Amino acid sequence: TERYNARESEPRWQKLWDERAIFATRNDDPRPKYYVLEMFPYPSGRIHMGHVRNYTMGDVVARYMRAKGFNVLHPMGWDAFGLPAENAAIERKVAPKAWTYDNIAAMKKQLQTMGLSLDWSREFATCDPSYYKHQQKMFLDFMKAGLAEREKRKINWDPVDMTVLANEQVIDGRGWRSGAVVEQREMNQWVFKITKYSQDLLDALDTLDRWPDKVRLMQRNWIGRSEGLLIRFALDSATAPGGESELKVFTTRPDTLFGAKFMAIAADHPLAQAAALKNPKLAAFITETKRLGTAQEIIDTAEKQGFDTGIKAIHPFDPDWKLPVYVANFVLMEYGTGAIFGCPAHDQRDLDFVNKYNLGNTPVVCPEGQDPKTFVISDTAYDGEGSMINSRFLDGMTIDEAKEDVAKRLEGATRGNAPVGERQVNFRLRDWGISRQRYWGCPIPVIHCPKCDVVAVPDKDLPVVLPEDVTFDKPGNALDHHPTWKHVTCPQCGGKATRETDTMDTFVDSSWYFARFTDPWNENAPTTPAVANHMMPVDQYIGGVEHAILHLLYSRFFTRAMKATGHVGMDEPFAGMFTQGMVVHETYRKQDGTFASPAEISIETVGDKRRATLLTTKEPVEIGSIEKMSKSKRNTVDPDDIIGTYGADTARWFMLSDSPPDRDVIWSEEGVQGASRFVQRVWRLVNTAAPHLPKPGTPAGSDGPEEALALRRIAHRTLADISTSIERLRFNTAIAKLYAFVGALADVVDGPAKSLETNPAVAAAAREAFDILARLISPMMPHLAEQCWQVLGHSGLVSEAEWPEIEPKLLVDDTITLPVQVNGKKRSDVTVARNASNGEIEAAVLAIDAVKSALDGKSPRKVIIVPQRIVNVVV
Numbered sequence: 001t002e003r004y005n006a007r008e009s010e011p012r013w014q015k016l017w018d019e020r021a022i023f024a025t026r027n028d029d030p031r032p033k034y035y036v037l038e039m040f041p042y043p044s045g046r047i048h049m050g051h052v053r054n055y056t057m058g059d060v061v062a063r064y065m066r067a068k069g070f071n072v073l074h075p076m077g078w079d080a081f082g083l084p085a086e087n088a089a090i091e092r093k094v095a096p097k098a099w100t101y102d103n104i105a106a107m108k109k110q111l112q113t114m115g116l117s118l119d120w121s122r123e124f125a126t127c128d129p130s131y132y133k134h135q136q137k138m139f140l141d142f143m144k145a146g147l148a149e150r151e152k153r154k155i156n157w158d159p160v161d162m163t164v165l166a167n168e169q170v171i172d173g174r175g176w177r178s179g180a181v182v183e184q185r186e187m188n189q190w191v192f193k194i195t196k197y198s199q200d201l202l203d204a205l206d207t208l209d210r211w212p213d214k215v216r217l218m219q220r221n222w223i224g225r226s227e228g229l230l231i232r233f234a235l236d237s238a239t240a241p242g243g244e245s246e247l248k249v250f251t252t253r254p255d256t257l258f259g260a261k262f263m264a265i266a267a268d269h270p271l272a273q274a275a276a277l278k279n280p281k282l283a284a285f286i287t288e289t290k291r292l293g294t295a296q297e298i299i300d301t302a303e304k305q306g307f308d309t310g311i312k313a314i315h316p317f318d319p320d321w322k323l324p325v326y327v328a329n330f331v332l333m334e335y336g337t338g339a340i341f342g343c344p345a346h347d348q349r350d351l352d353f354v355n356k357y358n359l360g361n362t363p364v365v366c367p368e369g370q371d372p373k374t375f376v377i378s379d380t381a382y383d384g385e386g387s388m389i390n391s392r393f394l395d396g397m398t399i400d401e402a403k404e405d406v407a408k409r410l411e412g413a414t415r416g417n418a419p420v421g422e423r424q425v426n427f428r429l430r431d432w433g434i435s436r437q438r439y440w441g442c443p444i445p446v447i448h449c450p451k452c453d454v455v456a457v458p459d460k461d462l463p464v465v466l467p468e469d470v471t472f473d474k475p476g477n478a479l480d481h482h483p484t485w486k487h488v489t490c491p492q493c494g495g496k497a498t499r500e501t502d503t504m505d506t507f508v509d510s511s512w513y514f515a516r517f518t519d520p521w522n523e524n525a526p527t528t529p530a531v532a533n534h535m536m537p538v539d540q541y542i543g544g545v546e547h548a549i550l551h552l553l554y555s556r557f558f559t560r561a562m563k564a565t566g567h568v569g570m571d572e573p574f575a576g577m578f579t580q581g582m583v584v585h586e587t588y589r590k591q592d593g594t595f596a597s598p599a600e601i602s603i604e605t606v607g608d609k610r611r612a613t614l615l616t617t618k619e620p621v622e623i624g625s626i627e628k629m630s631k632s633k634r635n636t637v638d639p640d641d642i643i644g645t646y647g648a649d650t651a652r653w654f655m656l657s658d659s660p661p662d663r664d665v666i667w668s669e670e671g672v673q674g675a676s677r678f679v680q681r682v683w684r685l686v687n688t689a690a691p692h693l694p695k696p697g698t699p700a701g702s703d704g705p706e707e708a709l710a711l712r713r714i715a716h717r718t719l720a721d722i723s724t725s726i727e728r729l730r731f732n733t734a735i736a737k738l739y740a741f742v743g744a745l746a747d748v749v750d751g752p753a754k755s756l757e758t759n760p761a762v763a764a765a766a767r768e769a770f771d772i773l774a775r776l777i778s779p780m781m782p783h784l785a786e787q788c789w790q791v792l793g794h795s796g797l798v799s800e801a802e803w804p805e806i807e808p809k810l811l812v813d814d815t816i817t818l819p820v821q822v823n824g825k826k827r828s829d830v831t832v833a834r835n836a837s838n839g840e841i842e843a844a845v846l847a848i849d850a851v852k853s854a855l856d857g858k859s860p861r862k863v864i865i866v867p868q869r870i871v872n873v874v875v
């Protein structure tokens with residue numbers, strides 16, 4: 001046979017699939033639906049190996065479920081708004097729109113060479129006005145429902161670039177591009193009220209049993225629910241600034257109250273502001289602390305610093321016990337009450353703080369086995385279990401008992417008319433600020449009128465379309481600089497007004513695209529609820545773990561908000577979630593210390609050593625560590641090159657074969673070549689066998705010779721194993737089984753017995769086995785599978801063939817083959833379950849033709865069974 005020519009075959013099948021539109025999904029298809037989705041790509045210009053891995057996995061699931069008889073929805077689109085398009089506009093003078101759509105066209109071509117079973121008829125880009133029109137509509141719906149609001153928020157402002165920066169864009173207090181010292185500004189921002197669902201988003205995680213535990217835990221931590229006590233500390237009036245009489249703190253450890261050494265408040269706490277009025281040094285400290293910002297990383301890494309305000313707070317259980325109140329850089333205004341009491345013995349941050357300011361510590365929880373008299377804390381706080389010490393009425397209690405006791409007492413105590421303590425649940429989750437001072441995003445559809453304040457753009461005026469005649473010659477938001485776009489008349493009073501020039505965070509675009517895919521043709525509404533309710537939720541979502549928190553959480557919020565505003569009927573968008581590992585590759589370092597790319601070198605294996613040399617100069621190259629593919633390490637491999645050289649099937653196969661899908665996969669030339677050899681092996685085997693196989697549909701017998709039965713058993717065993725492997729997304733296991741199966745087929749086809757040619761039962765079993773093989777490889781290597789299916793004499797497409805039916809009786813799991821003697825002479829073999837009873841073995845033996853004829857009508861005197869060894873029939 002000729003070698004399999006992927007370059008010729010793959011485009012041919014792709015064209016045929018496309019012409020017959022076999023992957024187009026009808027929403028009214030009566031079969032049960034299955035929605036499989038991979039995170040849609042950002043159109044950066046070219047697909048990378050991470051995409052190849054992600055989309056291959058999704059495609060395997062889609063093709064498998066289709067063969068299993070489901071109405072599979074497997075769509076694709078583009079997450080097309082975002083900053084890189086604006087940067088391209090600045091750097092290369094191309095319009096963001098043109099840049100984006102050009103990239104989409106290029107990447108779509110690339111994706112099409114992968115042979116993915118996608119329904120392209122549903123394709124859209126989030127920058128299409130026909131998409132964001134509905135997003136604007138939903139924004140207005142959310143506004144009416146109280147789920148979108150305008151709020152004053154602190155933001156990082158870059159005074160040179162004139163833009164808001166995300167926390168990650170602030171490096172050591174400076175803008176990542178401009179290097180300017182970033183200011184904290186209060187600005188009006190639109191927020192989505194995700195915190196309305198904090199508890200629900202948390203609780204529902206328990207129902208998502210097809211999500212990785214790791215991802216659920218990350219979500220749980222991000223939501224960050226804590227139960228604690230709100231305590232109103234009275235301020236010592238001799239020290240408090242005018243008008244201030246108390247300080248509220250939130251604590252999760254009220255049990256540690258007798259270990260308190262200080263109080264601390266955030267730099268922007270009102271009490272700090274009040275105290276700073278008469279204290280310029282404090283004012284300077286506050287300004288400096290605020291300048292550094294309140295991003296979590298900054299707080300976690302910066303040295304703990306404080307400034308004593310001179311104010312004293314009074315201990316709630318002892319009027320004579322006064323605690324100094326500090327302004328501290330590790331207390332956030334946004335969490336709890338923006339104030340804490342510090343118990344250094346049992347909190348590391350507090351301990352670092354007191355050690356710096358010599359405030360001392362008193363342990364109040366003593367670990368079991370420690371002597372309370374000698375238990376001391378020096379550099380490491382103790383946050384474990386134990387019993388209370390140095391705590392008056394709490395002594396001897398467990399932590400939980402002490403928490404409860406303190407809560408009860410303080411709830412009962414009153415000052416003024418209010419209780420001193422109040423149980424409270426706090427969440428770390430903040431409302432989602434969506435305003436971005438950017439051009440290339442979805443315009444927020446409101447108008448600001450000096451008379452009417454904020455006015456919604458009327459439905460009939462949607463979408464608010466981005467102008468295309470924008471310039472990027474000035475820093476700041478190009479929408480804001482546009483000469484005419486923002487100047488409008490107020491829809492309410494007809495007076496002069498201006499459009500909102502902020503656009504939405506691009507996370508909004510990706511928070512509902514999965515719902516839009518269910519009916520992207522609806523021009524009048526974001527979804528067609530009946531259709532969305534039928535096709536949703538996504539049964540299997542696959543993507544990178546980098547999106548495990550925000551994207552998934554925002555999508556879960558958005559689905560709830562869409563439900564509240566009548567666009568869908570469910571809470572949870574993704575019933576099954578899977579996070580794939582990264583594609584990693586060796587690095588190569590040239591003698592001058594720079595990196596060489598895999599395409600620039602050749603590798604030779606000498607003995608068990610691999611040696612790399614530069615193709616151009618033959619200089620030796622050092623083989624370095626294996627790292628995530630990145631431009632800076634130059635260890636990327638271009639999917640186009642791989643597909644051009646080996647074909648998509650080889651790339652897909654290798655991508656799935658080497659590692660569990662949730663782990664990193666090491667891309668290697670040797671590995672791809674191995675996959676490529678396997679493609680050729682399957683092809684040759686199918687072609688060698690095909691002429692000897694009976695015609696399609698010939699049934700394989702169930703009582704043939706052992707060789708035929710053995711082949712049937714391995715075929716059905718493989719079928720069963722691969723079905724479960726794919727269902728559990730264990731693609732590498734599926735592939736290992738396929739290697740073994742192909743090995744077994746090779747034994748039959750190439751074996752010395754030539755039984756394929758001489759034994760019709762074996763040929764019939766082989767027909768069945770090869771038909772199974774073609775279907776088993778089709779989810780992973782769809783083009784090769786089509787070609788084999790054709791060679792095997794089928795007229796239809798394997799992509800449309802049903803998944804083979806398992807014959808359960810061929811799955812007899814653990815069998816044993818025993819020689820059978822009649823009066824001491826070997827007549828046959830019997831294959832039985834390893835744990836078969838003697839009765840079962842005897843029945844099987846007496847049913848064998850060879851035994852029957854040896855018995856010649858007589859009935860046996862005795863059947864002697866030597867367990868696991870031999871059966872002797874005595875006449």
Ligand code: ANZ
Pocket residue numbers: 225226250251252253254256330331332333334335336337338339340341342343345346347426
């Ligand atoms: C006293 C105490 C003693 C605390 C102790 C902890 C350990 P979670 O679990 O995250 O809710 N805290 C409260 N508000 C804060 C703020 N705005 N900025 C910084 N820290 C704040 O954490 C609650 C604990 O974090 C609270 O309990 C408080 O310190 C601190 F041995 O109170 B604790």
Ligand code: ZN
Pocket residue numbers: 449450451452453455490491492493494495497
């Ligand atoms: Zn008005």
